Amino acid sequence: MPDAAKSPARPLEGIRALELAEIWAGPFSGALLTDLGAEVIKVEAIQRVARNPARPNSDDPAAKPWNTNGDFNAVNRNKVGLTLDLTTPSGADAFKQLANVSDVVLSNYAFGVMDRFGLGYEDLRKVKPDIIVIFMPGYGNTGPYRRYRSMGLVLDAVSGHTRLRGYPDLDLSYNSLVHHPDAVAAGNAVFSICLSILRRARTGKGQFIDLAQSESFMTNLGEVFLEYELTGQSRSRRGNRHPAMSPHGVYPCAGEDQWVAIAVRTDEEWWEMCEAMRMPQLAHNPRFETLPARLRNQDELDDIVSRWSRQLGRYHVTELLQERGVPAGPVLDCGADTYDNPHLQDRDYFQVVDHPDAGTHLLSGQIWKMANRPEVRHGPAPGLGQHNRHILGDLVGISSDVLDQMERDQVIGTAPMPGADMGGVRRARAQGIVPPE
Amino acid sequence: MPQLALDGIRVLELTDGIAAPFCAKMLADYGAEVIRVESPRHTPRRYEHLNWAESAGLYLHLNLNKKSVTLDLELDRGRELLLDLALRSDVVIESMRPGAAEGLGIGYETLSAHRPDLVMTSVTPFGQTGPYRDWSFTELSVFAMSGAMNREGLPGRPPLRYGGEIAQYFTGVVASAATMGALVGVAMTGIGDWVDISIFESMSGHPNQIARRGAYAYLGENDKRVDPRTTSGSEQYAIGTFRCADGHFNFLPLGPRMWPYVAQLIGQPELTQDPRFLTPEDRIENRAELESIFQAWLDGHTRYEVFAAAQDAGLPSGPVLEPSEIMEDEHFIQRGYFQTIDHPDFGTLRYPGLPFTLSDAPKSESTPAPKRGQHNREVLTGLLGLSDEDISALSDRGIISDA
Numbered sequence: 001m002p003d004a005a006k007s008p009a010r011p012l013e014g015i016r017a018l019e020l021a022e023i024w025a026g027p028f029s030g031a032l033l034t035d036l037g038a039e040v041i042k043v044e045a046i047q048r049v050a051r052n053p054a055r056p057n058s059d060d061p062a063a064k065p066w067n068t069n070g071d072f073n074a075v076n077r078n079k080v081g082l083t084l085d086l087t088t089p090s091g092a093d094a095f096k097q098l099a100n101v102s103d104v105v106l107s108n109y110a111f112g113v114m115d116r117f118g119l120g121y122e123d124l125r126k127v128k129p130d131i132i133v134i135f136m137p138g139y140g141n142t143g144p145y146r147r148y149r150s151m152g153l154v155l156d157a158v159s160g161h162t163r164l165r166g167y168p169d170l171d172l173s174y175n176s177l178v179h180h181p182d183a184v185a186a187g188n189a190v191f192s193i194c195l196s197i198l199r200r201a202r203t204g205k206g207q208f209i210d211l212a213q214s215e216s217f218m219t220n221l222g223e224v225f226l227e228y229e230l231t232g233q234s235r236s237r238r239g240n241r242h243p244a245m246s247p248h249g250v251y252p253c254a255g256e257d258q259w260v261a262i263a264v265r266t267d268e269e270w271w272e273m274c275e276a277m278r279m280p281q282l283a284h285n286p287r288f289e290t291l292p293a294r295l296r297n298q299d300e301l302d303d304i305v306s307r308w309s310r311q312l313g314r315y316h317v318t319e320l321l322q323e324r325g326v327p328a329g330p331v332l333d334c335g336a337d338t339y340d341n342p343h344l345q346d347r348d349y350f351q352v353v354d355h356p357d358a359g360t361h362l363l364s365g366q367i368w369k370m371a372n373r374p375e376v377r378h379g380p381a382p383g384l385g386q387h388n389r390h391i392l393g394d395l396v397g398i399s400s401d402v403l404d405q406m407e408r409d410q411v412i413g414t415a416p417m418p419g420a421d422m423g424g425v426r427r428a429r430a431q432g433i434v435p436p437e
Numbered sequence: 438m439p440q441l442a443l444d445g446i447r448v449l450e451l452t453d454g455i456a457a458p459f460c461a462k463m464l465a466d467y468g469a470e471v472i473r474v475e476s477p478r479h480t481p482r483r484y485e486h487l488n489w490a491e492s493a494g495l496y497l498h499l500n501l502n503k504k505s506v507t508l509d510l511e512l513d514r515g516r517e518l519l520l521d522l523a524l525r526s527d528v529v530i531e532s533m534r535p536g537a538a539e540g541l542g543i544g545y546e547t548l549s550a551h552r553p554d555l556v557m558t559s560v561t562p563f564g565q566t567g568p569y570r571d572w573s574f575t576e577l578s579v580f581a582m583s584g585a586m587n588r589e590g591l592p593g594r595p596p597l598r599y600g601g602e603i604a605q606y607f608t609g610v611v612a613s614a615a616t617m618g619a620l621v622g623v624a625m626t627g628i629g630d631w632v633d634i635s636i637f638e639s640m641s642g643h644p645n646q647i648a649r650r651g652a653y654a655y656l657g658e659n660d661k662r663v664d665p666r667t668t669s670g671s672e673q674y675a676i677g678t679f680r681c682a683d684g685h686f687n688f689l690p691l692g693p694r695m696w697p698y699v700a701q702l703i704g705q706p707e708l709t710q711d712p713r714f715l716t717p718e719d720r721i722e723n724r725a726e727l728e729s730i731f732q733a734w735l736d737g738h739t740r741y742e743v744f745a746a747a748q749d750a751g752l753p754s755g756p757v758l759e760p761s762e763i764m765e766d767e768h769f770i771q772r773g774y775f776q777t778i779d780h781p782d783f784g785t786l787r788y789p790g791l792p793f794t795l796s797d798a799p800k801s802e803s804t805p806a807p808k809r810g811q812h813n814r815e816v817l818t819g820l821l822g823l824s825d826e827d828i829s830a831l832s833d834r835g836i837i838s839d840a
Binding site: 009010011012013014024027028032036068069070071072073074075121134136139140142143144145147148149150151153154155156157158159160161162163164165166167170171172173174175176177178179180182183184185186187188189190191192194195196197198199201203205206207208209210211212214215216218219220221222223224225226227228229230231234235237238239240242243244245248249250251252259260261262263265322325326327328329330331332333334335336337338339341342343344346347349358361362363364365366367368369370371372373 | 442443459463467487488490491493494495497498499545563564565566567568569572573574575576577578579580581582583584585586587588589590591594595596597598599600601602603606607609610611612613614615617618619620621622624625626628629630631632633634635637638639641642643644645646647648649650651652653654655656657658659660662663664665666676677678679680685686687688689744748751752753754755756757758759760761763764767768769771772774775783786787788789790791792793794795796797798
């Protein structure tokens with residue numbers, strides 16, 4: 001790559017985005033925007049603290065456990081932190097003043113939440129006519145399901161992915177709880193925001209972006225829908241196998257819970273694999289010589305491969321196969337295995353992040369590299385309300401007397417109110433489903 | 438008619454696989470002119486290892502709204518034309534092996550010397566540098582390395598990949614976001630960029646993975662595969678995929694605070710007073726009983742009945758749907774998500790649509806995936822100013838050909 005730092009400015013330098021978001025779809029959008037150089041202000045509330053799942057280092061409030069959640073701090077890297085109770089007039093008004101000096105408002109709240117705060121697109125547009133607003137609920141901002149509650153796992157089902165996952169010999173109810181739609185929505189959101197900034201530069205106009213997380217994920221399953229259209233059949237589950245590659249699977253290696261993935265695309269690659277396994281005669285065995293033969297005899301083939309692979313380490317198998325151009329890769333965990341990976345280390349993927357409450361850790365870096373922009377160094381995730389005074393005082397111009405009053409009124413703050421949660425208990429109480437405290 | 442969002446942006450695409458074509462598709466779907474360069478000499482490696490319907494589905498989906506030009510890049514004249522096209526583009530998206538673009542005369546150094554405002558996005562399995570830069574990959578092998586696979590599946594069994602070509606598509610999404618970011622950079626600073634995208638890094642930097650890595654970095658907690666039906670831990674009951682009368686649905690009660698809603702949903706609010714289920718700990722302890730009560734209710738209800746009832750109770754849940762059911766679902770019909778497009782060879786089919794819509798820019802009318810070389814004449818005469826004789830000569834020499 002050519003020399004970096006030809007230009008001091010990153011693409012979104014000077015762009016300010018307000019993020020009202022929980023879990024992953026919205027927060028990850030904000031993280032990616034900071035990688036492009038935007039200033040992202042994460043707007044939270046001390047009445048409802050979504051720094052879950054709560055795994056504090058300490059139960060001691062002085063240690064600010066809400067600021068020391070590893071999951072949250074990873075996905076919210078590099079942002080600025082503000083709390084505002086948007087259900088109060090002074091909170092909503094402060095938000096509007098902030099919107100007036102911002103470019104983007106980004107939210108993955110459920111449909112209607114921002115409108116109930118009086119902060120829908122039409123409201124925000126009155127404050128700042130060229131504001132770019134994206135609301136990204138599960139089912140979008142129109143249509144019969146727009147009010148339906150959703151989370152990534154739910155959208156995985158509705159988008160058609162759940163029925164493609166899991167072990168083909170087990171009921172779907174054994175499917176894992178890990179879900180993917182949020183991530184896709186986040187990437188699409190960043191694309192849509194950048195597109196709208198580009199368009200604003202040309203037309204002077206703002207934009208409302210309607211992103212349904214379900215739909216954004218379906219676009220990543222395009223051929224599955226078209227296969228149905230072309231054949232009238234729904235694709236069946238594949239597990240780790242593939243209808244047109246064999247061997248194609250995840251095989252045991254030496255050690256506990258160690259695995260290697262191997263995917264052989266062609267007969268030539270199969271012959272190479274036989275050489276790597278030092279079983280050249282296998283290449284001429286009619287039971288495995290051609291793809292149709294290998295597909296017919298997969299169980300037997302998988303046994304042969306497993307007997308070989310389990311004598312060797314997962315990286316060793318990978319290297320023996322990659323030397324011969326056969327796709328293979330070790331199954332790595334997200335923790336030590338990833339940190340130890342020589343390729344990611346060589347590419348300087350990880351970053352040391354110093355967090356005032358959580359300490360100094362090596363964390364995940366940015367996904368892309370841009371040759372002409374200065375290297376991105378990640379700052380920590382913000383503490384709850386950490387930058388209230390800076391944002392509302394220095395940026396918006398609210399006097400410190402008024403900010404003191406807002407703090408006394410619990411419109412702003414830096415610690416969760418007693419009983420603050422993601423909303424379930426309060427709502428249940430309001431509906432009389434559980435008794436008041 | 439107001440302009441399409443990306444009107445006036447031209448993209449040259451030299452790609453195969455899924456990630457890079459999807460990145461270019463994102464730009465095409467929002468109005469950029471995307472010119473895909475393919476070889477005239479042999480069938481391009483269009484998903485040759487896949488079955489017919491999957492291969493056709495990928496071709497139709499990924500190449501929507503694009504133009505196709507064939508150029509023989511083994512010949513000097515083919516490479517000259519490629520360079521001309523690149524220098525008349527705002528974006529070049531390529532997925533060749535690291536170094537191959539230089540070999541064709543369109544390396545970033547060459548292009549940026551003429552066009553400092555050009556954005557080049559290179560999408561490869563492992564990136565432009567590093568010890569794995571020349572490694573082979575498939576969805577399975579790179580997914581395994583990303584950290585995602587280690588948590589997918591059951592303990593005691595081999596870890597699993599997701600369904601679909603998730604890592605490659607996600608990388609395409611990330612690449613399109615970075616490309617669009619770089620285009621904003623061009624508008625703001627006049628300086629283009631070379632964007633290096635790796636499928637391995639994209640999937641390793643996925644929020645699922647970085648969140649788990651954060652937990653590991655802070656607490657040393659490692660990720661494990663868990664059995665969703667027997668695992669005990671905080672907040673884990675009545676969560677995941679369940680059978681019901683006509684299929685399955687996914688259910689996410691979001692922990693203890695939602696328990697009253699679960700009881701309400703199944704019409705047994707008195708369960709909240711049941712000594713077996715009083716506290717979160719009780720419910721985890723007696724999870725099997727709780728889930729069997731839940732299951733008995735589910736067995737009497739269809740997916741869409743559960744869907745409606747759960748929404749009334751305020752619980753996130755959704756039916757496990759087949760492609761046909763999704764395309765016929767009233768919600769997506771009303772939103773106009775799926776689009777019906779006629780392709781001369783494949784007929785009229787329903788396609789997945791746009792991941793988002795814009796208030797201030799119209800949706801484009803989609804054009805079907807082009808045949809190879811379908812736009813040779815339009816692009817080479819219209820854009821490069823070649824004459825009819827030039828075109829004939831190129832065709833005679835096999836430098837271009839219509840499929």
